Structures are given as C-alpha cells and as structure tokens.
Amino acid sequence: MRRAAEILVALTESDLRARYGRGPWQLLKWLVDPFALVGIYLLLVTFILRRPGEDPGLSLACAVVPFQLVMMTVINAMGAVQLRGAIVRNMAFDRVLIPVSSAFTEAVAFAASLVLFAVMIAAYRVQPTASIVWLPLAIAVTLVFAVACAYVASLIGLWFRDLRPFVISFVRAMFFLAPGLVAIGDIGGSAESLVKLNPLTGLFEAYRSAFLEGHPARAWQFGYPLAWAAVFFAAALPLYVREEKQFAKVVE
C-alpha cells in the first residue's frame, strides 16, 4: 500500500510538471479555465437566456468546478500512457496506477479552483448553512467518478487514438445534458427524471445542496455518480489490467 502511494505521488508530481510547468504560473493556469467558463456562462444565462435562478454565478460554479475535474481527467487520461511512453518502453512498473495519477493531477488543479466558490459566496453574500458539511463527501464522490472515467479514457486513448476529439466533445455535451447552466429544480417535467440519469447531474446538485439550498444532499446525488463509477470500474479496470501488459508494444 505504501509502495503504491509512493508510485502514485511520483507519477502525479511528474505529471503536474509535465503538463502545467513550474512556478507561480501553475496556479494561474488552474484558475483561468473555471473562472472564464463561469464568466461566459453567467453572461449567457443572465443576459441572453434570461433564465431564472438563485445566485446564478454560484449555481454555475457548482456545476463548472466538478465538471472541470471530470473533463480534464478524461483529456489527461487519454494521453497519459503515451506521455510516459519513454518509461513504459524502458522499464516494468505498476502501470495500473497511471489513470489514478491522471485524476490526482487534475485534482490539484480542481483544489485550486475551489477558490471560485469563495469568490462567488462573497460576491452574492451567501450565508453558509450546515449543509456545507456535505462538501467533503461531494468532493470525494467527484474524485471517485473522475478516477473511474480515467480508466475508460485511458483505454480509448490507446485503442482509438483518432477518436479523442469526439470523446472530448461527448463529455462536453454531457455538461449541457445535465443541469449545468440551470439547477435541476428549474427544469421540471419529464426531462427532470431523464437528466437525473446523467451522472454529472448528481455531482452538480450535491454541490448546490452544500452551498445554495441549505438542505442536506439527497442520496441519489451521490448514488447515481457512484453507480456509474462502479459500472465504469467493472467494465474498464479488468480490461486495463489485461491491456497494460501490452502497453510497451503500442506506445510510440
């Protein structure tokens, strides 16, 4: 266990440097995306779509911040084995941990982007309630879901390299097929039940429960994403374990 933790730290540390460079600019790179996305969507929701909703900036942040972790993990994981091609071709090591390190790398950026919540809470003068205690669980579920996605993405990145742009578009589409721009309460009708099936819905709404709605998170908000994560693990992990032995053949 300790050995696995050391390998994971080494992989994550090197991945952070390879992808995000070194020094104070790292922080800026991590913050630009979530801040820019919330800014653009805020303009869209408030001035163009004129959708109703409570504290729209904070509501958007509740969707954008966890989504960024999932999105960036998928992008990272699709190229993670190739990025380490030189090592994979040269030495045997525990390659099962590569997708986990992709999620952990992006989790560092995710942690930095939590600043956005503080900014939005201050901007809308939201009084935190006891529901904030659900935030650590929401973060943990987001991370588990991201790790599960990383195994699927790693396999796709190796098997179907040409499909990488489509996978990115697909994940981005999932944001709009979830209550990303508006809270689920503002959707209503039969669409609400369908949207709940999207694993991102539970994640987004769990953050809204913690920050905005002042009531405890609902079981489905954690249950659906975890159920999807379990499906991804069950489908992708055994395949990944079998395929990792062949990685040195296929990395360029």
Next chain:
Amino acid sequence: MSAAVVAEGLGVHFFFDRQHRVVTPALARLRRRSSDLWGIHGVDLAIGPGEGVALIGSNGVGKSTLLRAIAGVLPADAGRIEARGRVAALLSVDAGLMPTLTGRENCMLLGVLAGLSRRRAQRALGEIQEQTALGEEFDHPVSSYSQGMRARLGFAVADQVGPDILLLDEVHEAIDHDSRTPVEERAREIRRNGGIVVAAGHDHLLLRRLCDRAILLRDGAIEADGEFGRVSGSYTS
C-alpha cells in the same frame, strides 16, 4: 539470491492494424487486423550468475524484443520468461527519460518507479548529478540534452537500484568514449558480484569487452549461442 534469466519457448506476438500501427491483441480481435508477426519465437535460454551475454544480429531480428521481455516490459505471449534479481535497463535511445522533465525530476520519478523509496531516491540525487557531470544542466529539461547526456543520465538512474541484472540495448553505444569506461567498469563489477549483463548492439568490440558469450538472432529465433568470438565470427563472416 543468485541472478538468473530463464526462457522456455518464449514468444512475443505483434498485431498491426490496416495503417500498420501496432495494436494490442484485444483490439486486434475487435478490429479487422491486417497482419501479425512474432517478434521472437521459440526462444530457449538460460543465463547464470556472473555471465555477460551479447545479443547480436541484423536490425529487426528481435534483439530489443528479447531484452524487453527479459526486463518485463513486454509479456511472454508464448512460453515463459523469468528474470531473478533486480533488473536495471537502458532499452531505448531516450533512456526512459521524459523530455519535458528536468534531469533531477526524471531521477526522482524513475528511482521511485524502479523500486526506491522517495527518501532514498532523493538522497541519490547529488551522487547522480556528480556521477553524470551534468552540472547545471541537471535542472534543465531533458529535451535540451544530447543523446550522450541522456544515455549517461539514464545509466546513472538505472544503476541507483543496485541491479543484479543489467540490460543494455545499443544505448551504451551512444555514450562518448570517456563515459563508456565507467559503464564498462560497472558492468564488470555487476558480473563479479554474481550479476548478469545482457547487451545488444552492433559495436562488437564494445560488446566483447562486456560479454564473453554471444547469442545470434535471426528472424526472431536463436541461430547460434556460444563463446563470443565464435558466434560473432559466424555472423560477420
């Protein structure tokens, strides 16, 4: 534990898609594949403590594939391969180094992946910087290094783990003559201590200094195995 390498009926199978890119066997089953080949096949081999073995032959006969199978980088798709002892390998011209990382960062990463604790890998950094004579370049990205510098650093990193089995694939041929001496001395030391050195390449003079036994490969199979001079002679004649 005494070092040993044993292979019985060893084969490594490659599958290619229609664009002739290598794909995994699982993907080859899913897709309509265009071709396949055995990189090595039917390889029976036993290397004991203290031996130095050179793998010789033309390009594409399976020398690198056999070295990678010994290193555990490639799986045995047929037969079996067992390497007893700590393995250190230099199997590609990039020497296993990530070009975007500095020499120091690569040392930490590769040291931990090779089995060292983070603390021990950290402690070895100063020694490696001195041993490789990289100076300030040690904190520059490896992408700015010459091939020789990479090979020197790769060797120093591989050597951190105190290997019982040292695998070298042409990389040592990229090292300048001054830096070859420490590599050769280290290889001899490993053999003196009951370890194994397996080296592939085309520089037979250099290989002869490292190894007294040679294996000639042709079309992925062993054609000759024996005393270096005899096998090398049969290949070059």
